[in-house]
Amino acid sequence: MSSIYASFARTPEPPYYAVIFTSHRSEGDRGYGQMAERMVRLAAKQPGFLGVESVRGADGLGITVSYWTSEEAIAGWKAHLEHQPAQEAGKRVWYAHYELRVAKVERAYGKTCTPAHDAAKIEIQVDDLSGPEIAELLTEHLRSLAEVSPPESRHALNLNELRKPGIAFWSAWQGHALVGCGALKELTPEHGEIKSMRTAQAHLRKGVASQVLEHLISEAKRRGYHRLSLETGSAPYFEPAHRLYHKFGFRMCPPFNGYVEDPNSVFMSREL
Numbered sequence: 001m002s003s004i005y006a007s008f009a010r011t012p013e014p015p016y017y018a019v020i021f022t023s024h025r026s027e028g029d030r031g032y033g034q035m036a037e038r039m040v041r042l043a044a045k046q047p048g049f050l051g052v053e054s055v056r057g058a059d060g061l062g063i064t065v066s067y068w069t070s071e072e073a074i075a076g077w078k079a080h081l082e083h084q085p086a087q088e089a090g091k092r093v094w095y096a097h098y099e100l101r102v103a104k105v106e107r108a109y110g111k112t113c114t115p116a117h118d119a120a121k122i123e124i125q126v127d128d129l130s131g132p133e134i135a136e137l138l139t140e141h142l143r144s145l146a147e148v149s150p151p152e153s154r155h156a157l158n159l160n161e162l163r164k165p166g167i168a169f170w171s172a173w174q175g176h177a178l179v180g181c182g183a184l185k186e187l188t189p190e191h192g193e194i195k196s197m198r199t200a201q202a203h204l205r206k207g208v209a210s211q212v213l214e215h216l217i218s219e220a221k222r223r224g225y226h227r228l229s230l231e232t233g234s235a236p237y238f239e240p241a242h243r244l245y246h247k248f249g250f251r252m253c254p255p256f257n258g259y260v261e262d263p264n265s266v267f268m269s270r271e272l
Helices: 032-043 071-078 083-094 115-120 132-148 208-223 236-247
Strands: 002-005 016-025 049-056 061-068 095-105 123-126 167-174 177-188 191-199 227-233 265-271
Touching: 016 071, 032 049, 032 083, 032 123, 032 167, 032 208, 061 071, 071 083, 083 095, 123 208, 132 177, 132 191, 167 208, 177 208, 191 208, 208 227, 208 236, 227 236, 236 265
Parallel strands: 191 227
Antiparallel strands: 002 049, 016 061, 016 095, 049 061, 123 167, 167 177, 177 191, 227 265
């Protein structure tokens, strides 16, 4: 079972409402992954939204539970002008079968990690790139690359470029600390590119990059991509990244998607 939104939703004390959406996907992505990420970011901005939890298995069966303060908030989201086309596309294209149920949560309880485990746990979540923490991390990312690569060999994306359609972005958190990030760019319906892999300086060599990369690979598989590729630098500074990508099955490849041969670049790819 692959995780789409990897963390538990943080809900208040009951009562509140849950919208339970169970579905079986049709074959192929056909724009589903991009639209799903867009809808999560949009829902998170709606009045009354509390959180979302979602998983989908390799057989296409998935369940998404979104949490809301009231039935009015749920009705407002259903009627949202940008949500309605996604609903219609789901009926026509993306879902072979689905069921939607609305429930009122009267009681809630669970088990949380011990403090030691909780401090070590990394949560990876969809990020709308609006927070100051992610802006600071990406600024650090671009600044570091500028120190080791000439301008013509830098292909990292800035905040505005990461907000363009076709790019999904995730941030990794340890408690309230931002520890890393990564992005997935759709090149074709069958080919994705990894972008903006970065670990915060204070959290290097703690397994953050491995968890983010594993999440991106899982998401690429969920979308139905056949291949996942990336570009990184060739200088000694990038050797830890080379080892990480080799560990996850990436191998050297020719330039792709408009890149050209460059002694300062290394191109890698793997089949999914």
